[in-house]
Amino acid sequence: MIARQIADAVNQDRLLESIDTLATFGARDDGGVDRPALGERDIEARRFLIERARALGCGVHVDACANLFFRREGDAALAPVMTGSHIDTQPTGGKLDGCYGVLAGFEVLAAMNDANVRTRRPLEVAIWTNEEGTRFSPGAMGSSAFVEPSRMARYADVRDSEGMTLSAALDHHRSAFPGLPQRAQHEVAHAFVELHIEQGPQLEDADVPLAVVSGIQGVRWYALHVQGSAAHAGTTPMPLRRDAMTLAIALRQELDAIAHELGRADTRVTFGRWSIEPNSINTIPSAVSFTIDFRHPEASVLAAFDEHAHAIVQRHGARIEALFTHAPVAFDASVLSCIDGACRALDARALHLTSGAFHDAMYLATHCPSGMIFVPSIDGISHNPAEATDAGHLALGARVLAHCLTTLCND
Ligand code: HGY
Ligand code: MN
Ligand code: MN
Secondary structure (H helix, E strand, O other): OHHHHHHHOOOHHHHHHHHHHHOOOOEOOOOOEOOOOOOHHHHHHHHHHHHHHHHOOOEEEEOOOOOEEEEEOOOOOOOOEEEEEOOOOOOOEOOOOOHHHHHHHHHHHHHHHHOOOOOOOOEEEEEOOOOOOOOOOOOOHHHHHHHOHHHHHHHOOOEOOOOOEHHHHHHHHHHHOOOOOEOOOOOOOOEEEEEEEOOOOHHHHHOOOEEEEEEEOEEEEEEEEEEOOOOEOOOOOHHHOOOHHHHHHHHHHHHHHHHHHHHHHHOEEEOOOEEEEOOOOOEOOOEEEEEEEEEEOOHHHHHHHHHHHHHHHHHOOOEEEEEEEEOOEEOOHHHHHHHHHHHHHOOOOEEEEEEOOOOOHHHHOOOOOEEEEEEOOHHHOOOOOOOOOOHHHHHHHHHHHHHHHHHHHOO
16 A cells, blocks of 8 residues: 555655754754754755755745745645644754654655655645744744735734844845745645654653644743833842842742642743843843743633733733734644554554644644644653654654655545
């Protein structure tokens, strides 16, 4: 059967070599990767993948948010099956987050070529721009603009920490790849499947090599701004101070407490990015900004946290800015059943679990029937240079992806 034939044509060494080669674009000394979206390293990584896609006989297209699409034509003029993920990374990222899903998609294209097999439907491998959201906020920007192009209007003027706008970064991308044809915006995909590392401990703890991901928990990002008064660290008596950091820490404590009270064991709350002005050792902080990343599987808890956070911030006379929000997502039953079928066909055990991390698939789920596959993360570590997955698990995940995509391409 053709799906099994393509799964068996997946080449583990070729996949591992592509992961190591892509990781050289923005390689860190500690073995991690630092490749911000649309920066020079990302541009060069894209150039490498465009050349590799062309060598596989694929057409290459781009859209208004610099999402890239590598397309292997099918025999019939039908809606394509899509797979893919992101290649932008965290500042102290690893080699696999996002990249694995893109490169496993390339491996499926190569396996189809090796097996000299045609499919009914086209197969497209996508690179979604700025999934991490660390250079430009919000996260999953490219996939959100792909499914709803009107979002580009409010993304264009978003600035990175050096003041560059997204539209200037997109102009730079266009000048780096002049003449790339635009993908037809109206073309809706038949289905989307994203392969990703779990980035948590569940699969390793259960000693199971795969997960059929049933959905993604909801997420809320905020920026908080606290105002104090700059004054001399040596001469200003403690009772007279308006120390912005003292207030920010009190605010953080209250927000942390309410997050745990509302979310209980499923709470995931992170205060990850801080900035202090004037950030001088002997001046009392005049202003402190910090971010909140709150996640939970239940929409009601996300809404309750939002309400409490606004009330707490108001009571402290601070300011809160909502940066990003996405409701919990449930993936499509027919795609999940296709993934389950692929795991069974390859005699591989799989858990069903909800993703703690968000992924581009959360937006693709509003565009077409979508689903995800996970492989284990060693020690559950990700967003860290030590991020790693057993080579056999990486190859197994790619084989399940190949089986599932081939089945969908012949729907
Ligand atoms: O933050 C996330 O969940 C994703 O890894 N960008
Ligand atoms: Mn990711
Ligand atoms: Mn990530």
